[in-house]
Amino acid sequence: MRTSFTGDPSPASDADHAPAYDVVIAGCGPTGAMLAAELRLHDVRVLVVDKETEPKSFVRIVGLHIRSIELMAMRGLLERILPHGRRRPAGGFFAAIDKPAPTGLDSAHAYLLGIPQPVIERLLEEHATELGAQVRRGCAVAGFEQDDEGVTVELSDGLRLRSRYLVGCDGARSTVRKLLGVGFPGEPSRNETLMGEMHVGVPQEEITATMAGIRETPMSFWLRPFGGGVYSVLVPALGTGDRAEPPTLEDFRQALRAIAGTDFGVHSPRWLSRFGDATRLAERYRAGRVLLAGDAAHIHPPIGGQGLNLGVQDAVNLGWKLAAQVRGWAPDTLLDTYQAERRPVAADVLDNTRAQRELMSPEPGAQAVRRLLTELMDFEEVNRYLIEKITAIGVRYDFGEGPGLLGRRLPDIEVKQGRLYDLLRRGRGLLLDRTGRLTAGGWPDRVDHLADPAAALDVPGVLLRPDGHVAWIGDDQRDLDVHLRRWFGEPAGSRGDRS
Ligand SMILES: Cc1cc2nc3c(=O)[nH]c(=O)nc-3n(C[C@H](O)[C@H](O)[C@H](O)COP(=O)(O)OP(=O)(O)OC[C@H]3O[C@@H](n4cnc5c(N)ncnc54)[C@H](O)[C@@H]3O)c2cc1C
Numbered sequence: 001m002r003t004s005f006t007g008d009p010s011p012a013s014d015a016d017h018a019p020a021y022d023v024v025i026a027g028c029g030p031t032g033a034m035l036a037a038e039l040r041l042h043d044v045r046v047l048v049v050d051k052e053t054e055p056k057s058f059v060r061i062v063g064l065h066i067r068s069i070e071l072m073a074m075r076g077l078l079e080r081i082l083p084h085g086r087r088r089p090a091g092g093f094f095a096a097i098d099k100p101a102p103t104g105l106d107s108a109h110a111y112l113l114g115i116p117q118p119v120i121e122r123l124l125e126e127h128a129t130e131l132g133a134q135v136r137r138g139c140a141v142a143g144f145e146q147d148d149e150g151v152t153v154e155l156s157d158g159l160r161l162r163s164r165y166l167v168g169c170d171g172a173r174s175t176v177r178k179l180l181g182v183g184f185p186g187e188p189s190r191n192e193t194l195m196g197e198m199h200v201g202v203p204q205e206e207i208t209a210t211m212a213g214i215r216e217t218p219m220s221f222w223l224r225p226f227g228g229g230v231y232s233v234l235v236p237a238l239g240t241g242d243r244a245e246p247p248t249l250e251d252f253r254q255a256l257r258a259i260a261g262t263d264f265g266v267h268s269p270r271w272l273s274r275f276g277d278a279t280r281l282a283e284r285y286r287a288g289r290v291l292l293a294g295d296a297a298h299i300h301p302p303i304g305g306q307g308l309n310l311g312v313q314d315a316v317n318l319g320w321k322l323a324a325q326v327r328g329w330a331p332d333t334l335l336d337t338y339q340a341e342r343r344p345v346a347a348d349v350l351d352n353t354r355a356q357r358e359l360m361s362p363e364p365g366a367q368a369v370r371r372l373l374t375e376l377m378d379f380e381e382v383n384r385y386l387i388e389k390i391t392a393i394g395v396r397y398d399f400g401e402g403p404g405l406l407g408r409r410l411p412d413i414e415v416k417q418g419r420l421y422d423l424l425r426r427g428r429g430l431l432l433d434r435t436g437r438l439t440a441g442g443w444p445d446r447v448d449h450l451a452d453p454a455a456a457l458d459v460p461g462v463l464l465r466p467d468g469h470v471a472w473i474g475d476d477q478r479d480l481d482v483h484l485r486r487w488f489g490e491p492a493g494s495r496g497d498r499s
Contacts, residue, residue: 201265
């Protein structure tokens with residue numbers, strides 16, 4: 001089988017057919033950087049290429065939700081990230097309905113962390129390079145060909161590289177997805193929003209007075225002091241433009257005049273950007289040796305702040321599976337569980353943002369539904385359900401019949417040896433054994449064993465995958481062995497290289 005997906009005419013080939021890399025990642029945004037780091041935990045040879053010479057410069061404050069914060073803790077990154085962010089209560093996100101988070105959320109990290117996106121990207125890229133990932137900036141993935149042994153990747157500077165796998169983490173307009181011919185069905189952008197930082201030419205009191213008069217729906221418009229005389233501006237665009245091109249200051253002036261009757265004398269922008277509200281989901285996450293993750297696989301309006309979180313969580317789901325494939329111990333179907341598990345999660349996020357967008361419409365019907373939901377959120381269970389959805393701690397993968405905990409993530413509980421997540425830093429499986437009889441001894445290179453963890457664990461034994469999801473619960477060694485094989489392949493010494 002040989003499939004060709006080339007964009008530009010092929011530059012002179014200097015690709016050696018023995019792969020120089022195990023995985024090439026297109027895009028060093030949060031998804032690509034996190035995936036690179038996950039792969040490096042397993043000594044996979046990784047190259048990340050990004051078309052930009054520098055990481056994103058525009059300051060967009062994003063919210064890291066509970067599950068992503070937990071993943072940062074699980075990989076020893078949280079200490080590094082916390083000083084750069086601002087903790088906020090975990091409530092009030094669903095359609096910006098102002099309700100506090102329910103009490104007793106089942107997490108040691110039950111807060112939202114507001115952090116500038118360039119900062120989280122820089123920290124993740126540093127983490128990946130410290131672990132040994134190579135990052136090559138200033139050149140794009142322009143084409144590729146895959147065959148039974150690997151992928152030949154063409155870069156925009158003419159270089160051709162040979163790798164075993166290619167992952168497109170190259171954002172909403174993903175070149176990899178397009179060249180792969182994977183459909184991206186959904187709804188096109190109906191509305192666009194301009195976003196930027198700039199100086200204003202009027203006093204703050206005038207801004208406050210004007211804004212008080214026009215604010216109709218949450219998030220429709222803002223002009224907030226950012227520090228140093230700079231204001232952060234968010235305003236609905238007039239019509240839809242070419243989103244590949246940044247907007248101009250004149251676009252902002254016109255949009256401000258349309259909504260506020262004045263352009264506040266805006267001038268001297270630091271950066272200008274725009275985003276739309278398209279909702280789309282890739283038809284497939286994998287075609288042979290090429291995979292998609294993050295915005296390359298799913299896009300939705302930023303309501304509820306879930307996109308970056310979803311991408312980082314894709315990366316943690318995919319990393320150990322792709323590493324297992326490269327290292328040769330992956331069970332036959334393991335890599336395909338990436339799409340089976342993550343695509344339904346993305347579909348659910350797309351749906352909840354569709355619902356939130358309706359709830360934020362100023363139409364009388366939508367506002368009536370919003371009032372009703374606001375009342376319903378006074379019921380603890382309703383509020384909890386919605387918060388667990390937005391923060392992704394409610395995610396349950398379908399591992400088949402079993403107790404309620406099966407397929408869910410285990411929170412960062414205290415164990416006799418410290419905190420559970422500290423034991424998952426190396427990205428390996430973990431057997432928590434309260435019986436003193438269980439063993440994962442056949443998988444010493446893939447699964448750690450924690451005897452007598454004490455802990456707030458009311459089950460005899462738990463097998464955790466490297467992403468912290470519960471793969472098995474029980475006390476029977478034979479049943480455990482079946483599940484160890486299901487997730488971690490044949491025991492050491494009895495396997496061949498199937499990569
Ligand atoms: C206003 C706004 C607010 C948001 N707030 C939140 C929030 O609070 N919480 C949240 O979770 N999410 C939020 N998001 C969404 C979040 O920003 C994205 O989901 C996130 O950036 C996706 O990360 P990614 O790594 O998948 O893609 P990107 O961040 O788009 O990164 C893709 C990378 O690929 C590179 N690239 C592109 N093409 C190529 C190519 N051919 N070859 C090589 N490199 C290439 C790009 O240069 C880029 O560095 C918000 C988005 C917007 C617009």
